[in-house]
Amino acid sequence: MNETVAEDKSSPAVLEVGAVSKSYGTLKALDRVNMNLHKGEFVALLGPNGAGKTTLFQLLTGLFVPDDGTIQILGHDIRRSPVRALGGIGVVFQQPTLDLDLSVRANLVYHCRLHGIPRTEAKQRITEELERLNLVERAADPARSLSGGNRRKVEVARALLHNPGLLLMDEATVGLDPGSRASLVDYVVSLCEQRKISVLWSTHLVDEAERAHRVFMLHKGNLIADGTPATLTAKAERNNLAEAFLSMTGVTPGPSDNDQILTVKGSN
């Protein structure tokens, strides 16, 4: 795991996951998973459905706790100081979580209040984030009137309002058309470059993972590979990341626009 290309290796890790395990009854959802993220890194967590991606995200967001292992976010242990750890992350959930009847602005204000951002600062932050997305003129519109892609972008904007060091995005492109998908990935890549935010991006789509600085491959609860898309491809002696992924997991990639492209051979 030494071939990783971190953007800034001298700074302390933004996220450190140490030997985390989680079981549901007899099913081992995560088995001694280790990972770390540095400042400004865009890291993809690649795995088929059921690999344990969502479980990992639920642990990272403190929605429940691991059976074993430690999680540190910006140096705060999620179990010992959950409030501080949560203050350092922004989350975009797989499920849409905008209140569609409220305006875009009201949704964002709600978030600011939950995070204790003072009113004037909140107003300014909201305008900044919406400007970046070219959505300022839609601020007063109900969230329902936005397209799926723009709703997702508003959720990203919301996750960034409290200036987190780490942005967690769980299968954020599910249900988006190819154009919106590409534009969302572009936007997140630019966040890493311009604002030095670290992003953990979970996906089952190989073409999204190819954009990342580093890829973690998760399969049946195990972290089976970690490296840049190029090193992973080279290591598997394949032509591209999709083939490398296939050779390591036995999972078949399909057309990348389709949400259901990856199915585990023999298990479905």
Added chain:
Amino acid sequence: MNFNHAAQAMLAVGSREVVKFVRQKGRLFSSLVRPALWLIVFAVGFQNVFGVAVIPPYETYIEYQVYIAPGLLGMVLLFNGMQSSLAMVYDREMGLMRLLLTAPLPRWFLLLCKLGAGTLLSTLQGYAFLILCAVFKVDIPWTGWIYALPAIIVSGMMLGALGLLLSVHIKQLENFAGTMNFVIFPMFFISSALYPLWKLQEAGAEVVFQLARFNPFTHAVELIRHSLYGKLNGISLAVVCVSFVIFFALAAHGYNPQRGILKRSPQPA
């Protein structure tokens, strides 16, 4: 947790709940139809069947309508408490709960925010019911409107905490109707809401009488009933407060991440 942040979060959750309530125009109406039917139809019909002797806090013979008004006010609080927990289950299924629970505040406090918001709605609906009572000329002293406020709030918190506790154990919305039948109706009927407890004892229904005596809802009703006449029922206050603490502690425990309540939502692992 600093005070400003906590207050802001409480306000955010509260105002969101109120906005949602105002948006659902039918909700206030339906929350009033139920007790209104009891008050206007049931109570009038049974006027002469139930003779209510003079018992505290009453100083004279009273109309049956006057007797059941506090019980119906309790019913309004009970229904809204349960409806808030229904909303919790819905939020959990929709993922909105995740958004709330990842806010950088202690989880018990976030649950308290939810509970406070639900109680605010309970209180508003409670007063809407008191207005209804006034419209139908049910004789309740106007000073009672003021004295009853703390009683309504404490009772609303207690019943809301019960709803919160139930929401831990209700896995899906579909299971909710059944739970209502096993919680709302027994709590309401096995209480002093419709008849004084001595009536049960007199009728020889000793088991029901004992159950009703220990039913926290009985004490919520009695607390409100006494407060409407400017009197404090110390035992009822104690029972309501202790019940609140127990229900809320159990609910907070249920939402503990160790137990992984959210994994029950329909999500691939």
